[in-house]
Amino acid sequence: GENVEQHPSTLSVQEGDSAVIKCTYSDSASNYFPWYKQELGKRPQLIIDIRSNVGEKKDQRIAVTLNKTAKHFSLHITETQPEDSAVYFCAASNGNNNDMRFGAGTRLTVKP
Amino acid sequence: KAGVTQTPRYLIKTRGQQVTLSCSPISGHRSVSWYQQTPGQGLQFLFEYFSETQRNKGNFPGRFSGRQFSNSRSEMNVSTLELGDSALYLCASSPGLYNTGELFFGEGSRLTVL
Numbered sequence: 001g002e003n004v005e006q007h008p009s010t011l012s013v014q015e016g017d018s019a020v021i022k023c024t025y026s027d028s029a030s031n032y033f034p035w036y037k038q039e040l041g042k043r044p045q046l047i048i049d050i051r052s053n054v055g056e057k058k059d060q061r062i063a064v065t066l067n068k069t070a071k072h073f074s075l076h077i078t079e080t081q082p083e084d085s086a087v088y089f090c091a092a093s094n095g096n097n098n099d100m101r102f103g104a105g106t107r108l109t110v111k112p
Numbered sequence: 113k114a115g116v117t118q119t120p121r122y123l124i125k126t127r128g129q130q131v132t133l134s135c136s137p138i139s140g141h142r143s144v145s146w147y148q149q150t151p152g153q154g155l156q157f158l159f160e161y162f163s164e165t166q167r168n169k170g171n172f173p174g175r176f177s178g179r180q181f182s183n184s185r186s187e188m189n190v191s192t193l194e195l196g197d198s199a200l201y202l203c204a205s206s207p208g209l210y211n212t213g214e215l216f217f218g219e220g221s222r223l224t225v226l
Contacts, residue, residue: 001170006154032213043202043217044155089155098167098208100145100215104154 002027004092006103013080014111021106023090024072030092033066033073038105039086047088048075080110114139116205116218124224130191133221135203137184143208144186145215146178149200158201161186162208190223198225 003026013019025033034049050057050064050073057064061080066073077084087107093100117136125131137144146158157170161180178188184205190197200222204215 001157001168009152034214043219045217046214049213091155098143098145098160098162099157101157102147102155104152 001099002030002092002094002101004090004101004103006090006106008106009104010107010109012109012111015080015082017080019075019077019080019084019108019110021075021088021090021108022072023074023092023103024070025092025101026071027092027094028071029094032093033064034091034093034100035062035064035075036089036091036102037086038089044089077108080108082110082112084108085110116203116216118201118203118218118221120221121219122222122224124226125193126226127193127195129193130189131193131223132187132189133201133203133223135186135188135205135218137186137203137205138216141205141207141216142184143206144180144184145204145206146186146188147202147204148172149202149220150198155202158188193225195225198223 006023031052036044037047038044050066061078063076087105089105090103119134143162145160147155159169159178164180175191180186200220202220204217
């Protein structure tokens with residue numbers, strides 16, 4: 001099955017700086033790559049996703065890039081704010097969500 | 113629309129016991145996935161059900177099982193509990209059809225095994 005690796009496991013940035021989280025996947029059949037944010041004590045929630053027919057997607061301060069050839073994708077957060085502090089999970093799926101596999105998570109801390 | 117509902121939210125069991133967790137998906141969603149979340153291990157995929165059929169299973173021992181009912185509600189069962197089964201168990205629902213994207217998570221059932 002799919003194997004997703006995520007780096008770094010922890011990331012600390014100063015408010016206003018950018019943060020980048022990277023993931024790799026193993027199954028070339030994967031075609032859907034979401035990112036979830038989990039705040040302390042809360043459920044994971046989707047923040048952005050990308051499909052394999054697109055190389056980049058942006059939504060305000062967050063963006064995701066996908067390199068299908070290299071089987072890696074990244075989350076970019078610009079102008080970080082304290083409320084961005086959370087655990088971020090990348091995931092990969094074959095599209096019908098019967099096998100969505102997640103990375104181990106990155107704990108992002110934004111210092112004011 | 114009501115979100116994904118998991119019960120119970122918290123429970124404490126002792127080694128050797130068994131436990132059943134329940135998940136009610138968003139109305140109209142036919143796919144339910146289960147994940148085990150532990151610190152440092154992220155979200156480990158347990159299994160996924162669609163229209164009462166298990167479509168996929170992760171790398172967990174046979175002590176972990178599940179089922180889905182005709183109304184799409186799902187249960188998972190863990191038998192002969194071990195200390196290492198202590199975790200947050202999350203279920204997530206989606207329409208389950210191709211290219212439907214987002215998984216909607218419940219708040220989880222936190223299991224403590226003593």
